[in-house]
Amino acid sequence: MMADGPDEPTIDIVDPNRLSATGLAALTDWAFSNDGAMLAYAISYGGSDWQEIRIRDINTATDYPETIRWAKSEDEVPFSNIAWHPHGSGFFYSRYPSPDTVDPRDRYRHCQVYWHQVNTPQDTDALIFERPDDPELNFVPIVTEDGRYLVLLVWNGLSYRHRIYYRTLDSTGEFIRLLDRADARYDFLGNSGEAFYFGTNAGAPRGRVVRIELGRPTPDQWQEIIPEQPNPILRTEMFNGRLIVVTVHDAHHHLSVFGMDGVHLDTIPLPDIGTVSDIVADPVTDGMYFRFGSPLVPTTLFSYDFAAKELKTWYEHQVPFEFDAYATRQLFFPASDGTRLPMTLIHKTGLRLDGTNPLILHGYGGFNVSLTPSFDTSRLLWLENGGVFVIANLRGGSEYGDEWHEAGKLQNKQTVFDDYIAAAEWLIRENYTSSERLVIDGESNGGLLVSACMLQRPDLFAGVICSIPVTDMLRYHKHTIGWHWIPEYGNAESDPDQFATLYSYSPLHNVENDTPYPPILVTTADGDDRVVPGHAMKFVATLQASARGDSGPVLLRVQTDTGHGIGKSMSKQIQLDRDIHVFTMNVCGISTNDGYSE
Numbered sequence: 064m065m066a067d068g069p070d071e072p073t074i075d076i077v078d079p080n081r082l083s084a085t086g087l088a089a090l091t092d093w094a095f096s097n098d099g100a101m102l103a104y105a106i107s108y109g110g111s112d113w114q115e116i117r118i119r120d121i122n123t124a125t126d127y128p129e130t131i132r133w134a135k136s137e138d139e140v141p142f143s144n145i146a147w148h149p150h151g152s153g154f155f156y157s158r159y160p161s162p163d164t165v166d167p168r169d170r171y172r173h174c175q176v177y178w179h180q181v182n183t184p185q186d187t188d189a190l191i192f193e194r195p196d197d198p199e200l201n202f203v204p205i206v207t208e209d210g211r212y213l214v215l216l217v218w219n220g221l222s223y224r225h226r227i228y229y230r231t232l233d234s235t236g237e238f239i240r241l242l243d244r245a246d247a248r249y250d251f252l253g254n255s256g257e258a259f260y261f262g263t264n265a266g267a268p269r270g271r272v273v274r275i276e277l278g279r280p281t282p283d284q285w286q287e288i289i290p291e292q293p294n295p296i297l298r299t300e301m302f303n304g305r306l307i308v309v310t311v312h313d314a315h316h317h318l319s320v321f322g323m324d325g326v327h328l329d330t331i332p333l334p335d336i337g338t339v340s341d342i343v344a345d346p347v348t349d350g351m352y353f354r355f356g357s358p359l360v361p362t363t364l365f366s367y368d369f370a371a372k373e374l375k376t377w378y379e380h381q382v383p384f385e386f387d388a389y390a391t392r393q394l395f396f397p398a399s400d401g402t403r404l405p406m407t408l409i410h411k412t413g414l415r416l417d418g419t420n421p422l423i424l425h426g427y428g429g430f431n432v433s434l435t436p437s438f439d440t441s442r443l444l445w446l447e448n449g450g451v452f453v454i455a456n457l458r459g460g461s462e463y464g465d466e467w468h469e470a471g472k473l474q475n476k477q478t479v480f481d482d483y484i485a486a487a488e489w490l491i492r493e494n495y496t497s498s499e500r501l502v503i504d505g506e507s508n509g510g511l512l513v514s515a516c517m518l519q520r521p522d523l524f525a526g527v528i529c530s531i532p533v534t535d536m537l538r539y540h541k542h543t544i545g546w547h548w549i550p551e552y553g554n555a556e557s558d559p560d561q562f563a564t565l566y567s568y569s570p571l572h573n574v575e576n577d578t579p580y581p582p583i584l585v586t587t588a589d590g591d592d593r594v595v596p597g598h599a600m601k602f603v604a605t606l607q608a609s610a611r612g613d614s615g616p617v618l619l620r621v622q623t624d625t626g627h628g629i630g631k632s633m634s635k636q637i638q639l640d641r642d643i644h645v646f647t648m649n650v651c652g653i654s655t656n657d658g659y660s661e
Contacts, residue, residue, distance in 0.1 A: 065121070069366075069377065077104050077119065089630025091136040092116075094145035094154070101181065103145045103154055105136060109590045110626025110635075112137050112544075116145065116156065118181055127182050133158040135171075136629060137544075137593065144203045148232070149210035153180040155191060157202050171544045172198040176215065192228075192238060199546070206232065207254045208302075214251055214259075222550035223431055225249040227261075229277075241280055252301040255323070260288065260306075262299040268465035270296030272306060272325070288325040295464040297433060302344035305369065307351065309339050311433050311463075313393065314405045314456040318353070320369065329372055335360045336393060336407070338437040352377065356438035358409040358452070359386045384443050388412060391436065396489035398458075399481050405462070406486060407436045408495075410451040421450045421651035422496035423528075424487055428457030428479035429508040430551055431468045441640040448653050451495060455486040457512075473553050474564050480515050487516075487523050499525050500651045506530035507594055507627070510585075514570035514602060517580060526615070526650035527583040528643055531594050531627055534602040536569035537562070542595045571598075574605045582615030584646045586622070586639065593627040618646070 064073040082088040091114050092105035100121055105114040116131035134156060135142040146155040157176050165173065176192040179185065192215060194200045203216040210232060217226035224245040228238040242249055247265035254260065257277040264270050265282070272289035289296070294310035294317060301307075305328070306321040315336035320329040333339070337357025344351050349369050356362035364378040392408045414420065423445060427434050434456055442452055456462050459471025459479045471479040487503065490496050503524050505513040510532025517527045537555040539545040553561030566572055583606065587599035603619040610617060620642060625635045648654075 076102060076121065076124075079106065082106060083108065085624070086632050086634065087624050089632070091630055092143070092145065094147060095121075096147045096151040096154075097149050098151055101147075101151060103147070105134060105143075105145070107136060107626075107630040109624045110588060110628070110630050111590055112142075112592055112626065112629060114143070129179075129182070129184050131156065131158070131179060131185050131188075133161055135159060142201065142203075144205065146204040146206040146213070148206065151181075153178060155179075155204035155206065155213065157204060169198065171547075174201045176202050176204050205251055209254065209256075212254065216249075216251060217245075219245065220547045220550050221430055223248045227251065227259075229259075239277075241275070241277070250298065252299055252306070260301055262296060264465055267291035269294070270464070272296070272299055272308075272321075288323070289321055290325075295461060297461070300342045302351070303349060303369065307342055309342070311435070311461065314407065314433065314454075314462045315357075315393070315435050328369075331367060331374060334363075336391065336436055338435040358391045358407065358436050358438060358442070359389055361438050361440075382440065382443075389446055390414075396486055398478075398485050400478075402458070402482075404458075404482055404486070405456045407454040407456075408451060409436075409442070409446060409453075411446065411449065414451065414495075416494040418491070418494040418497045419500065420496050421448075421500045421502075421648075421653055422453060422490060423450060423502050423504050423647060424453045424455060424483075424490065425504045425509070426455045426457055426483050426486070426512050427505060427507075427509040428459035428471055428482065428512055430459070430548075431461040432508075433461045441636075441644070444640075444644055445647070448648065450647075450651075450653070453486070453490065453495075455483060457482040457486075472551050473561070476552070476564065477568060479512060480519060480568065483512055483516050484520050484523065487520075491523075498523050502526040502528060502647050502650060504528040504530075504647075506532070508533060510534070510594075510599075511536075511570065514583075514585075515568045515573075517583065518570060518573045518575075518578075519568075521578055521580045524581045526581055526647060528586075528647065529583055529599075529602075530586045530643075531588065531591060532570070532585065532598055532602065533594055534570040534598045535572075536565040537572065539598070542597070543592050545594075571602050571605060574602075574609050576609045577611070579611050579613045580606065580615060580617075582618075582646075582650050584618045584620060584643065586620045586643070588622045588625045588627065590624060590626040596621065615650070 065076050066073045079088045079090040087109050089107045091107045094103050102119045105116045107114045114134050114136045118127040143157050157174055160173050162170055177188040178191050179188045199219050201218050205214040212229050213232050215228040226245050227242040227249050228240050230238045247263055250262040252260040259275045261273055269291050271291045274286040274288050294312045297309045297311050299308050308319045310317045316339040318331040318339050335357035340354045342353040351367050354364055361380040361382045366375045366377040390412045395403050395405050398404050457479050461468055501524055503513045510529045513527050514529050514532055533539055555562040555565045585599045585603050587596040606617045625631050
């Protein structure tokens with residue numbers, strides 16, 4: 064939507080609900096030209112990570128005839144980007160080969176950067192950069208705000224180690240490899256002339272901000288602008304002559320403002336322990352906008368005036384729910400090795416610690432992802448029915464910096480499972496719940512988490528919600544983009560030690576015939592081109608084949624016309640949430656009073 068001012072009415076620019084008669088089109092990315100006259104926007108169909116890019120003339124509300132294909136999108140991963148030229152004549156973007164031109168195994172390799180001229184067909188786009196010598200590299204084009212440089216963020220798999228190439232914007236010469244060792248994370252923040260600013264963990268496991276002069280790029284010549292903080296720096300934005308820094312403190316976000324010289328200017332007060340997202344500059348005033356949400360604060364858009372140091376609510380969702388009757392608390396529990404781990408609890412006020420509360424324990428523990436408290440409408444139904452919802456922060460994420468991530472990946476993956484089991488045991492020991500009313504919940508890498516923990520401690524749980532899981536740890540890298548995860552999990556084919564580690568916890572390979580398992584609902588989607596449905600299907604088939612008479616039901620739910628999660632339509636999400644809640648309430652003995660529990 065577009066508005067002429069903060070208090071002016073909005074006008075629709077793109078409504079994805081009108082792009083498909085089935086309602087299965089989703090808006091996954093967008094970028095405006097510098098003058099605001101054109102919008103390049105990406106659409107995903109049926110939940111696929113593949114997307115099509117179209118271009119809309121804002122003034123006429125019509126699209127140009129071309130459609131750009133073979134670009135890709137994924138949560139938290141910079142596969143593709145739309146980088147407009149300052150003159151608005153076109154943009155740079157990255158894409159993959161047309162499927163009919165490569166072996167199916169290479170469909171997710173051979174990334175290339177192209178230039179697209181508006182109002183021309185895609186097959187006339189100019190190839191800007193490729194690395195045929197290293198087909199597993201991926202490139203994200205970025206045009207600097209001053210229009211001087213074209214920067215490429217280069218990455219390979221989810222190792223979180225980047226390279227940075229650049230050249231002047233309209234040059235046809237070779238790209239200069241400013242940072243080419245792939246030794247650390249380098250998030251390009253912006254430039255001031257020939258000085259580039261980066262958020263990096265090079266020499267700083269909890270992150271820092273550095274300034275690199277193009278003429279003096281060696282690490283001994285970098286200028287440290289913001290040093291490593293006690294709290295890990297999650298991300299940094301640079302605009303309006305300031306650095307906006309999001310840090311993670313005990314698994315929730317803090318928001319601070321620094322000058323370009325690194326001087327701390329302000330800490331912005333947030334309304335609760337929660338999550339900051341989508342920080343953007345206000346193009347009119349000296350300020351910014353950002354989104355914030357927490358378990359009991361619906362996602363709200365705030366504005367912040369730098370000069371007045373004033374925070375205002377700009378837009379908030381009206382949710383018909385009695386939030387005052389509920390509480391959010393953060394507690395800490397000991398891991399099996401004594402490490403202090405945080406968890407967030409959401410429940411009705413006046414919770415009785417008598418061991419009878421139905422409780423969902425949610426976890427992830429991997430890929431350097433901080434599981435910070437955020438708002439989820441579907442969770443309110445669980446709370447209304449007396450349920451407790453708990454988010455456990457496990458090693459493998461980024462809640463406490465690189466060491467925290469390293470402690471839960473590759474040969475250390477069992478640590479994540481041990482942390483999760485310790486969280487469940489602590490909740491039972493402290494009388495928040497009991498094993499008869501405790502359900503574990505995770506999706507994707509979290510699906511691996513809950514399936515592995517169910518097999519290792521089947522006595523501990525009343526039920527398992529295992530969504531879009533990775534379960535075949537010996538072959539995961541052979542399907543779609545699974546090879547991107549090798550830096551996180553390892554490769555059973557190429558390394559005997561990694562084979563032994565993966566085999567020791569791989570859910571598909573650790574189902575036992577003589578063990579009664581709790582009820583489990585495994586969900587997947589036929590259009591999931593990230594974690595293929597075969598993971599869920601093979602795991603369920605193995606569980607069903609080995610089931611004893613006293614095992615709980617093993618249920619497989621396959622959703623059609625959707626994928627791993629990105630772009631899932633509202634109706635599909637509601638159907639999925641409904642079935643998960645019915646399953647969870649059933650295994651915990653909660654009556655829904657509507658017939659579904661039957």
